[in-house]
Amino acid sequence: MAERHITNDDLVEILHLINRTYGYDFSDYSRASIKRRIHRSMDMSNLETAYELKFRLANDAEYFRWFLEVLTVNVTEMFRDPEFYTELREKVFPALATYPIIKIWHAGCATGEEVYSMAIMLKEAGLLERAKIYATDLNPLNIEKAKKGITSLQHVKSYTHNYIRSGGKTDFSDYYSAQYGAAIISSELRKNILFSQHNLVTDQVFNEFQLICCRNVLIYFNKDLQNRVISLFYDSLSPMGYLAIGTKESLLFTEVRDRFEVISAENKIFRRKKSSTSIK
Amino acid sequence: MTEVVAIGGSAGSLPVVMAILKALPVAFDYTVIVVIHRLKNVVSEMERILAEASNLNIREPEDKEPIKKGIVYLAPQNYHLQIEADRTFSLDYSEPVNYSRPSIDVTFECVATVFKGRSVAILLSGANADGAAGLGKVIENGGTGIVQEPNTADYKLMPQAAIDKNKRALRQSPDDIVDYVSTVNSSQKPRE
Secondary structure (H helix, E strand, O other): OOOOOHHHHHHHHHHHOOOHHOOOOOOOHHHHHHHHHHHHHHHHOOOOOHHHHHHHHHOOOHHHHHHHHHHOOOOOOOOOOOOHHHHHHHHHHHHHOOOEEEOOOOOOOOOOOOHHHHHHHHHOOHHHHHEEEEEEOOOOOHHHHHHHHHHHEEEEHHHHHHHHHHHOOHHHHHEEEOOEEEEOOOHHHHOEEEEEEEEOOOOOOOOOOOEEOOOOOHHHHHHHHHHHHHHHHHHHHHEEEEEEEOOOOOOOOOOOOEEEEEEEEEOEEEEOOOOOOOOO | OOOEEEEEOEEEEEEHHHHHHHHHHOOOOOEEEEEEEEOOOOOOOOOHHHHHHHHHOEEOOOOOOOOOOOOOEOOOOOOEEEEEEOOOOEOOOOOOOOOEEEHHHHHHHHOOOOOOOHHHEOOOOOOOOOHHHHHHHHHOOEEEEEOHHHHHHHOOOOHHHHHHHOOOEEEEEHHHHHHHHOOOOOOOOOOO
């Protein structure tokens, strides 16, 4: 890898420029990650200096669309952490089943792999018909990809393995059709999912949910932003609604930890306590 | 004064990591960070194995956890382990670096950036070139870079790549590495 190094001052200027020009605010993202992402984008586009990068960003909207793809982490997989899905089925689904309409929010859904995993689980629990899944991401390209429900066949083997370990009830191949080296998620799973753009940094509460899944998104935020986003989730949950975060993410370092009770310490599933007051 | 000892290894490194941890004093006034390549999506026993072998306080850090002295932190499987300027860990689930997640380069580079000359990086046996660049960053920032003598490694590629890339890296046998680590900042009592 080439030796490209941007200073903290460069970083602040680059993020400011992006916010001013394109309206995406990355200033409260975790510094270590965002710096690596920017270095990576510079490597990939053969830019040597922070000045060159700023010039491109300021003058080339098409370049920014590409840059946004690199900057935001879109790595995801189906049934990642199979034990999480097992616990979700055992500890959360029985409560969800008591609602006439089950509203679920996947915040920061990237290209949708976890959303489709959830749809499969709901179907197997007989809940999919009553479910409405809102899947959001800040990147419009991700939303386009997620809507298509197409994944590469090369990943399907490991997804199948994860699915079996999570306690899946049928044959994973029932849920996709293989065509031209791609796996297309069956349309039955897609019909109750609404994909749309939403930015956790700047956008607000838009509905009330019984379950919010936001796994491995908070790790890219600094503590301040984590606090704000967890508060947004709190305000978006119905009383006794559930919040699932990544297995290495924590509410412990946030201000709102006392407003949630722990359902699974291992797999990071929490429940909003009953009190109905808003944080704000 | 050393604040962080960072240890990276891949195939063939576990016995050396265990030997180092066993030789640590019961109480030590720096932080140990271990990055070992391992399988993803499998509930890992590594934390338990290392803790039982060494009787030390070993933990996989959570995101935004403050870094403390006297603790051995183990990079969680399937995440990159980074360090922020305010001395908290931050995790990252972006694409593998050098085919690896956790990547040793990612952690070593953060150690170099945050702890500068008060850091020691140790790179052990392994079958790919991860860690070589990060070890270079540690040395460049005034820290100490130690590489397991390739002839003593089960897999030579990783230590050899680091030596080729870093002329100022120290080559040491596992025994020498254990001696080195057990005397960091020391006059502390060795363990029984």
